[in-house]
Amino acid sequence: MKRSGIDVGGTNTDAVLIDGEKIIASIKVPTTQDVMSGVKAALSHVAGHVGAGRPIDAVMIGTTHFTNAVVERARLERVAAIRIALPTGASLPPMCDWPDDLRAAVDPLIFMVHGGHEYDGSPLVPMIPDEIREAAMKIRDAGITSIAISATFSPLTTECEVKAAEIVRSVIPDARITLSHTLGRIGLLERENVALLNAALQALGKTTVKAFSDALREAGVTAPFYLTQNDGTVALADVAAANPVHSFASGPTNSMRGAAFLTGLSDAMVIDVGGTTSDIGCLVGGFPREANNIVHIGGVRTLFRMPDLLPIALGGGTIIDPETGKIGPRSVGYRILTEARVFGGNTLTTSDVAVAAGLIEIGDRDRVRDLDPAFVKASLERIRDMVTDSFDQMKTSAEDVPLIAVGGGAFLIPDKIAGASEVLRVENAGVANALGAAMAQVSGEVDQVFSGLSRDEALAKAEAEAQNAAVASGASRESLKTLEVEDIPIAYLPGGARRVRVRVIGDIAFN
Amino acid sequence: MLQEFSEENIEPLATGAWILGTGGGGNPYISTLNLRRLYAEGRRVQVMDPMALDDDDMVAVVSKMGAPLVGQERLSDPVHLARAVEVMEDYLGKPFRAIMSVEIGGSNALSSFLAAAMLGRPVVNADAMGRAYPEAQMTSFAIGNLPMYPLSLVDVRDNEVIVTRAASWKWMERISRKVCTEVGSTAATCKAPRTGREVKDWGIHYTITKATELGRTVIEARARHDDPVKAVLDHEGGKQLFRGKVIDVARETTGGFLRGRTVIEGIDADRGSRMELAFQNEWAVAFRDGEPVAMTPDLLCLLDTISGSAIGTESVRYGQRVTVVALPAPELLTTPAGIAAVGPRAFGYDIDFRSVFS
Numbered sequence: 122m123k124r125s126g127i128d129v130g131g132t133n134t135d136a137v138l139i140d141g142e143k144i145i146a147s148i149k150v151p152t153t154q155d156v157m158s159g160v161k162a163a164l165s166h167v168a169g170h171v172g173a174g175r176p177i178d179a180v181m182i183g184t185t186h187f188t189n190a191v192v193e194r195a196r197l198e199r200v201a202a203i204r205i206a207l208p209t210g211a212s213l214p215p216m217c218d219w220p221d222d223l224r225a226a227v228d229p230l231i232f233m234v235h236g237g238h239e240y241d242g243s244p245l246v247p248m249i250p251d252e253i254r255e256a257a258m259k260i261r262d263a264g265i266t267s268i269a270i271s272a273t274f275s276p277l278t279t280e281c282e283v284k285a286a287e288i289v290r291s292v293i294p295d296a297r298i299t300l301s302h303t304l305g306r307i308g309l310l311e312r313e314n315v316a317l318l319n320a321a322l323q324a325l326g327k328t329t330v331k332a333f334s335d336a337l338r339e340a341g342v343t344a345p346f347y348l349t350q351n352d353g354t355v356a357l358a359d360v361a362a363a364n365p366v367h368s369f370a371s372g373p374t375n376s377m378r379g380a381a382f383l384t385g386l387s388d389a390m391v392i393d394v395g396g397t398t399s400d401i402g403c404l405v406g407g408f409p410r411e412a413n414n415i416v417h418i419g420g421v422r423t424l425f426r427m428p429d430l431l432p433i434a435l436g437g438g439t440i441i442d443p444e445t446g447k448i449g450p451r452s453v454g455y456r457i458l459t460e461a462r463v464f465g466g467n468t469l470t471t472s473d474v475a476v477a478a479g480l481i482e483i484g485d486r487d488r489v490r491d492l493d494p495a496f497v498k499a500s501l502e503r504i505r506d507m508v509t510d511s512f513d514q515m516k517t518s519a520e521d522v523p524l525i526a527v528g529g530g531a532f533l534i535p536d537k538i539a540g541a542s543e544v545l546r547v548e549n550a551g552v553a554n555a556l557g558a559a560m561a562q563v564s565g566e567v568d569q570v571f572s573g574l575s576r577d578e579a580l581a582k583a584e585a586e587a588q589n590a591a592v593a594s595g596a597s598r599e600s601l602k603t604l605e606v607e608d609i610p611i612a613y614l615p616g617g618a619r620r621v622r623v624r625v626i627g628d629i630a631f632n
Numbered sequence: 633m634l635q636e637f638s639e640e641n642i643e644p645l646a647t648g649a650w651i652l653g654t655g656g657g658g659n660p661y662i663s664t665l666n667l668r669r670l671y672a673e674g675r676r677v678q679v680m681d682p683m684a685l686d687d688d689d690m691v692a693v694v695s696k697m698g699a700p701l702v703g704q705e706r707l708s709d710p711v712h713l714a715r716a717v718e719v720m721e722d723y724l725g726k727p728f729r730a731i732m733s734v735e736i737g738g739s740n741a742l743s744s745f746l747a748a749a750m751l752g753r754p755v756v757n758a759d760a761m762g763r764a765y766p767e768a769q770m771t772s773f774a775i776g777n778l779p780m781y782p783l784s785l786v787d788v789r790d791n792e793v794i795v796t797r798a799a800s801w802k803w804m805e806r807i808s809r810k811v812c813t814e815v816g817s818t819a820a821t822c823k824a825p826r827t828g829r830e831v832k833d834w835g836i837h838y839t840i841t842k843a844t845e846l847g848r849t850v851i852e853a854r855a856r857h858d859d860p861v862k863a864v865l866d867h868e869g870g871k872q873l874f875r876g877k878v879i880d881v882a883r884e885t886t887g888g889f890l891r892g893r894t895v896i897e898g899i900d901a902d903r904g905s906r907m908e909l910a911f912q913n914e915w916a917v918a919f920r921d922g923e924p925v926a927m928t929p930d931l932l933c934l935l936d937t938i939s940g941s942a943i944g945t946e947s948v949r950y951g952q953r954v955t956v957v958a959l960p961a962p963e964l965l966t967t968p969a970g971i972a973a974v975g976p977r978a979f980g981y982d983i984d985f986r987s988v989f990s
Contacts, residue, residue, distance in 0.1 A: 208788040210707035212666050239816045240702055246789060273705045308704045310662075413949065513877065514953055570701075610884050620701075 122178050125167055125342075126559025127160060128375055129184040135555040136163035138170055138177070142382075146170035147552045156186065156329075161336040168342055177342055179629065181558040182358075183349040183375045186329055187322050187365040191419035194226040198267055200320040201260040202229055203289070204313065205236040205248060205272035205281045215271070215313055220420040227321045230263055232256035236281045237273030240570060240618070245273055253285045257292035267297045267323040269316035273309060275302035277570055297323045297363070304366060304425050306568050307620070311415065311424035315366055318421060322365035330362040347561070347629075351427050353378045353408045354626065355561040357595055367426065369418060372554065374428050375561075377402050377409050379553030380525040382560050384545050389523040390512060394530035396438040397452040399508075400430045401515045406604055408626070413607075426566065433511045437530030439471045441500055448503050462488050471533055474500045481532040505535045513540050527553050564604070564626045565591025572618035580606060583621040596627035633684040634754055637677045637745070641844050642667055647941070648847030649741030651864065652839075652959075654931050655945040656914035657738015657764030658700040666710050667742055670749040677745050680730050680754040682837050685828030689729035691756055692717045693773075693826055694743045697785070697808065698818035700946060703739075712786050712820040713743055714750035719784040719792050720822040732756035732831065734771060734823055736839040737764025737914075758835035762962035763931050766913040768808065769801035770974045772964050773826065776834035780804040784822045787815035836962045850940045860940025861955045864933075870959040871988050873918055873926055874907040875900055875937060878952045883945075894934070894948050896956065907956060909934065911945045916979045918956060926958045926988045927976045929965035933957050958988045 123145075127136045129152060137147040148166040153159040164180070171177060190196045202215035215231050216224055234256060236248030260268060268289060272281035282300040289296050299319045305312025330348070337346055348361035349371040355361075361368060377391045387407035393400045403410040409428035416427045434450035438457040441448050453460040453468050460466035462473040463484025475481050477489040477497045516522060521542035526534040536544050547553055567587040571579035584603060592598050605624040610617070637645075646660040685691065694713055696703070721727055731751070733744035736759040748755045760771035774780065783795040785808060793811050798804035804824075812819045826835075846867055853863035865872055876896040883892035891912050898905040908919040915932035918925055926932055934943045937953040948954075964970050966987060972978070975985040 210709060212669060212709040212711065213707045217669065218665055307701060309707060414947065514951055516951060
């Protein structure tokens, strides 16, 4: 099977073509202003290496486009929020904890109406269809077509959100509706926030996928294409366009998955060292471990499927205080090519110390010959301590595990780290992201509270539902494997209630 | 004696209250948002010295009751806490001079503020636990053997219940818990009203000041890049018990409580040792290499080693770098009556209470 993986980063667009697990071609081109011509150029190059036999079966694209839109507060569309939760929560309306500038960029129209459910599936109060209809008419009159709908305990009982969506569609036929239960977990504010971010990215999702589609066509590729997701899986582009939030962390995720592929390891820690920061993540069974806690995106609290990443203020451009030897947290960032000592600048950075120590050859080594070897040694020790500490914090077991170093600043990672069985380096790390994209599979997840069932029954039920979700997303049923099972009994709630989270994964089903 | 509680104090109060919650009491995030919004509307809360109460003043004791998980979906609205106070006033036929929280630990620390901001009444600078505990009989008022009734309970759907009488604090806990479960495991309550005399005699005093200053100390230490854990210890006269990394968390729900244990592997001075923290909603007993070394009512707090933030029993997870600290308990809780109510045996541990501060 031939697949192409493309990683559209802020600076470069990388593409690879693989056949099975063999890399046939790879290329790096600058990311273009319009993004798409870069994609087209990269894809045209690898498509030229397809050769005889099967054409490309699938194209997987990873992009930071959606995250950037939220961070830059740009390219977002106006949205409406309908929350079905009255008489609860009236004092904390949707978006009440968003940063002002982001809220202004989204300029929401907000409605709170009656309805929702309890944890045990009984209605909180009856939903009133006329309230929804009235809200829908006001939304229509305001010319808004992207709407987020949330309801209390909707991850457990989806009924209110689903019914409200039908009513809204009867008033606004071309409405693009995000239902909170399809994205988030228990925690109304955080789940609603995810739904609203998703709603604000609807138009961008559509135009982006359309542009990718055009780029594919112009490159002469007719295969179906997918967007990579936060969890290391892919979704068909049209499905992904409706859920841009699921692509937020696909960059680090693809880099971790690519590192796994290049090293042949499926259980390892990965450190991706950039210019300003590094991210440490954990690969379990070839997939990034998921964060089970609040993740802030552009200043908004969210709780949904995101990789568990620990950022450290350590990168190739991190500034070292020549007096105290303190490392960071500030960095010269992209200005490293003019400001770092080895590149003719006057700022001492981690890269300068690495050059002085002979860890890497970049710039002009003569410009750091004046550094006291003791100072260089002490700085490298401090870097080792920073890495060791964060590495240990992210480890999932007391045993030694391998650490894979990727990214442009990977030379900063020492060969010996306490708690690491070995430190591996990935050559052509730039291709790692594109490879990670190309290798992606399809997943299904369930995160629900079950009550009145034994633990085994609850786990079995959750697993079956997760499998159905994966098949619905395009996985072949025969290939499904259970990746994670986690259950937490819930304090105070009667009936042996427990929250069960199950994730399964499988290969893409090709028809 | 009244003093306005400034908006700048909200964050410190929440931070300090979460630490004093000793792992339970619920994360104060939602309550903090609510209070900020009331302040944004121009409402302000006055804090009253408990000693300024007249003996026959009436004081409302408010709390949100129920499961923290439900609170994450059914976001509480200050209207209902205020309503619980009004229902009680109607029943008693007399007005409350002031309002206090049943516990300073966790989100309920802000409950009195929310009711007070709505009703324009002052908050008493006191609570009935000096920390957080899961049950009604675990309060200073219960230790003082004060009347446990009446109690008002308000649900969002216009269901209002008054428990007019109960045979004991435990019966009050059982009956009110039943009602709370029936309305969805979350409700606003106004506990048995207290007289000014009772609050002066049996309240745990100045805990709002204590929580706010504790929180401010942590926030300032973070801003200065100082060690926030050390700041907590210095501020409270606490003791560091252990520093390490969480290597195991086991949880189970029995009898309506979250029970379990967290195992921490030592680092630095504690390398080679393990600490096991047993919990029932809150951290209850700390075992070092199998030996009990600290226990309730001493406050056991699990803090993030870097940020000094409290870590709850529901959110602790593998890999976290943590420091276990003990803070002194309010004196009343370490008396024989206090230990009978909230000592290790009240949580099912057959251990004699020994304070790490004795």
